[in-house]
Amino acid sequence: xxxAPTTAPGIPWSETLPRRGHLGILALILTESVFFSIFxxxxxxxxxxxxxxxxxxxxxxxxxINTICLLSSSITIVVAIRALRSGSIRNFAIWWxxxxxxxxxxxxxxxxxxxxxxxxxGLTIRTNLFGTTYYSLVGLHALHVTVGLLLILLxxxxxxxxxxxxxxxxxxxxxSWYWHFVDAVWVVVFITVYLIGR
Amino acid sequence: MAGSIDHEIPLSATxxxxxxxxxxxxxxxVVTVDHKRLGIMYIAGGLVFFLVAGLQAATIRLQLxxxxxxxxxxQVFNRLMTVHGTAMVxxxxxxxxxxxxxxxxxxxxxxxxxxxxxxxxFGFWLWLFGSLLLYFSYIAGDxxxxxxxxxxxxxxxxAPLTELPFSRxxxxxxxxxxxxxxxxxxxxxxxxxxxxxxxxxxxGMTLNKMPVLVWLAIVVAFMMIVALPPLSAAQxxxxxxxxxxxxxxDTQAGGSAxxxxxxxxxxxxxxxxxxxxxxxxxxxxxIPVFSRKVIFGYSVMVAASAAIAFVSLSVWAHHMFSVGMxxxxxxxxxxxxxxxxxxxxxxxxxxxxxxxxxxxRFRVPMLFCLAFLFQFLIAGLTGIMLAVAPFDxxxxxxxxxxxxxxYVLVGAxxxxxxxxxxxxxxKATGRMLSxxxxxxxxWLFLIGFHLTFDTMHFAGLRGxxxxxxxxxxxxxxxTLNFVESIGALMQGVAVLILVINVIRSLRSGEAxxxxxxxxxxxxxxxxxxxxxxxxxxxxxxxxxxxxxxxKHPEDPDWKYE
Numbered sequence: 001x002x003x004a005p006t007t008a009p010g011i012p013w014s015e016t017l018p019r020r021g022h023l024g025i026l027a028l029i030l031t032e033s034v035f036f037s038i039f040x041x042x043x044x045x046x047x048x049x050x051x052x053x054x055x056x057x058x059x060x061x062x063x064x065i066n067t068i069c070l071l072s073s074s075i076t077i078v079v080a081i082r083a084l085r086s087g088s089i090r091n092f093a094i095w096w097x098x099x100x101x102x103x104x105x106x107x108x109x110x111x112x113x114x115x116x117x118x119x120x121x122g123l124t125i126r127t128n129l130f131g132t133t134y135y136s137l138v139g140l141h142a143l144h145v146t147v148g149l150l151l152i153l154l155x156x157x158x159x160x161x162x163x164x165x166x167x168x169x170x171x172x173x174x175x176s177w178y179w180h181f182v183d184a185v186w187v188v189v190f191i192t193v194y195l196i197g198r
Numbered sequence: 199m200a201g202s203i204d205h206e207i208p209l210s211a212t213x214x215x216x217x218x219x220x221x222x223x224x225x226x227x228v229v230t231v232d233h234k235r236l237g238i239m240y241i242a243g244g245l246v247f248f249l250v251a252g253l254q255a256a257t258i259r260l261q262l263x264x265x266x267x268x269x270x271x272x273q274v275f276n277r278l279m280t281v282h283g284t285a286m287v288x289x290x291x292x293x294x295x296x297x298x299x300x301x302x303x304x305x306x307x308x309x310x311x312x313x314x315x316x317x318x319x320f321g322f323w324l325w326l327f328g329s330l331l332l333y334f335s336y337i338a339g340d341x342x343x344x345x346x347x348x349x350x351x352x353x354x355x356x357a358p359l360t361e362l363p364f365s366r367x368x369x370x371x372x373x374x375x376x377x378x379x380x381x382x383x384x385x386x387x388x389x390x391x392x393x394x395x396x397x398x399x400x401x402g403m404t405l406n407k408m409p410v411l412v413w414l415a416i417v418v419a420f421m422m423i424v425a426l427p428p429l430s431a432a433q434x435x436x437x438x439x440x441x442x443x444x445x446x447x448d449t450q451a452g453g454s455a456x457x458x459x460x461x462x463x464x465x466x467x468x469x470x471x472x473x474x475x476x477x478x479x480x481x482x483x484x485i486p487v488f489s490r491k492v493i494f495g496y497s498v499m500v501a502a503s504a505a506i507a508f509v510s511l512s513v514w515a516h517h518m519f520s521v522g523m524x525x526x527x528x529x530x531x532x533x534x535x536x537x538x539x540x541x542x543x544x545x546x547x548x549x550x551x552x553x554x555x556x557x558x559r560f561r562v563p564m565l566f567c568l569a570f571l572f573q574f575l576i577a578g579l580t581g582i583m584l585a586v587a588p589f590d591x592x593x594x595x596x597x598x599x600x601x602x603x604x605y606v607l608v609g610a611x612x613x614x615x616x617x618x619x620x621x622x623x624x625k626a627t628g629r630m631l632s633x634x635x636x637x638x639x640x641w642l643f644l645i646g647f648h649l650t651f652d653t654m655h656f657a658g659l660r661g662x663x664x665x666x667x668x669x670x671x672x673x674x675x676x677t678l679n680f681v682e683s684i685g686a687l688m689q690g691v692a693v694l695i696l697v698i699n700v701i702r703s704l705r706s707g708e709a710x711x712x713x714x715x716x717x718x719x720x721x722x723x724x725x726x727x728x729x730x731x732x733x734x735x736x737x738x739x740x741x742x743x744x745x746x747x748x749k750h751p752e753d754p755d756w757k758y759e
Binding site for chain 2: 019023028038049050051126128
């Protein structure tokens with residue numbers, strides 16, 4: 001096993017391989033996408049099949065502010081990582097906190113919507129097929145937002161304690177890919193539940 | 199080695215462990231993140247469950263050996279066949295294949311470990327405790343209802359029959375949670391395998407120079423990632439139905455009675471290929487070494503496996519011809535199922551091409567490979583028969599189907615698991631398995647296998663239904679069933695010989711040396727068993743057979759590839 005002439009001169013072998021963090025998160029995103037798609041299929045399959053009310057067109061309203069907040073958090077997280085890459089920890093902390101706040105607003109919005117549906121419209125997971133599929137699909141997404149928020153909060157705390165520096169760019173980048181995925185899923189959920197489903 | 203590490207840890211607990219060598223050893227294995235140890239634990243765990251689920255199969259055969267059998271009650275029989283099926287797929291087939299990939303992929307790509315060692319350990323413990331949960335149901339499945347112990351709903355657990363009104367007690371919940379946990383563990387391993395194969399290869403090993411086994415590990419990992427979530431999602435829905443009062447599969451509230459079947463088989467059919475592609479992987483490593491030739495058609499072999507994986511994602515409803523789909527649906531799923539036969543045929547021809555003109559060595563691993571080729575061909579042919587929807591209507595839910603899938607699961611997968619055990623055991627332990635006992639194991643298992651499962655085809659064609667706990671005399675089934683049970687007994691004895699062989703070799707087996715088979719992939723270049731760090735210095739490769747290059751510097755492979 002003598003020296004290998006296979007790589008281009010000047011580039012060390014290990015740099016020609018993809019980063020394991022990125023590949024790992026891509027694989028996780030793929031498996032989660034399939035998981036979500038089964039719930040989306042169930043939602044569409046059961047559209048209009050509820051035997052009793054309340055029905056989607058009576059109780060659902062478009063969560064515009066929520067959507068704007070969640071989607072713009074994908075932009076702020078990119079800005080934050082760009083700041084980290086250029087070495088500005090302070091700017092990173094600010095934009096990272098903004099990302100957390102936007103995601104948190106989304107969860108508050110979801111909580112208010114669920115409160116209204118449960119206590120004023122009388123829709124629970126047991127009520128009918130709409131309730132069953134609605135709470136499971138939207139709840140599954142909200143669960144993923146919650147996990148993302150916990151991870152973002154962890155990074156925020158570590159930043160406050162002064163442990164953050166530009167060596168962690170790749171790790172925060174991996175986390176941001178997950179966050180983009182959660183946002184992309186919301187686009188699908190929004191179209192399925194609030195546009196097609198209404 | 200381990201002792202010196204323990205000394206550096208100034209914890210009193212560790213000192214206590216040192217005074218008890220057994221506990222110390224156990225502690226080492228419990229806290230390990232080494233891919234080789236986890237691989238061995240996966241395989242050993244899988245083999246233990248193989249013995250347990252095999253005993254359950256033996257009980258089933260004992261019950262069916264004679265007409266009007268009275269060994270077990272119908273209720274116990276239903277639990278036996280449910281737990282046997284579930285365990286053989288999730289507690290035996292899956293861990294043995296993940297175990298081998300765990301052990302071999304880092305060694306074959308010249309890496310120190312998998313990409314995420316701690317994730318790997320997490321996956322293993324999740325799998326182990328998930329598996330224990332399935333058998334724990336025998337103790338705890340009663341719940342508060344006194345409604346029966348272990349799950350009795352069949353391995354595919356069709357909803358709505360698994361809904362709360364029809365399946366009281368907690369036994370079904372144990373089935374759901376057990377499989378859900380093992381699936382999460384398996385997904386973790388799949389992510390790990392992909393990241394390892396793509397990101398951890400040693401210098402010079404381009405994708406085109408990876409061993410075929412590593413390519414097929416990537417294919418299997420992708421299939422796990424895509425095929426397991428439908429099952430997990432459906433199980434999450436069933437849990438919501440059972441515990442939260444949701445209505446996914448509740449026909450009274452407008453839910454569908456066949457949605458579960460679709461979700462299950464979207465997982466279930468690819469699962470067959472998740473289990474059998476590792477068998478292809480073992481064959482693609484073992485057959486060349488015992489034919490003394492390079493594998494015939496490397497790139498076609500890889501492409502055919504990827505094609506099988508891709509096509510197998512769109513064949514699921516051939517399990518559902520009898521639910522009454524549209525003619526277009528039947529035609530589509532019949533045609534797509536037959537398409538799988540094309541790349542599979544290519545692979546069989548490639549293995550034959552590898553052997554053609556080679557210097558064949560009929561050692562035990564090769565014997566299992568030869569039987570595998572023959573049996574997998576038959577299994578594929580009955581598969582094509584079952585893909586013809588009108589034929590399927592005649593034999594669905596009979597012993598013909600049972601015979602077909604056991605031909606795949608035992609005749610192909612278990613045979614290749616045995617081949618892999620005989621082939622890599624010397625690497626993992628440093629000791630050879632006995633060739634004589636191995637041949638006894640092979641021939642007894644081969645004859646037993648054919649007595650049992652060839653005969654089942656005919657019992658099925660004569661109309662013996664699947665999952666039936668007994669049958670009346672005078673229907674032409676007595677002789678067939680008796681022969682099947684004799685075959686099962688022979689297979690049991692053969693497995694016992696394997697157990698004896700393993701124990702004997704561990705105690706006093708012949709030393710193996712680094713490279714007992716004169717093989718060509720990287721795992722044979724390090725010591726047996728390999729040190730924790732695998733390779734003293736990172737290997738550098740120039741061809742698909744790095745050890746050939748090393749042994750034959752006058753005629754290296756890289757001149758021709």
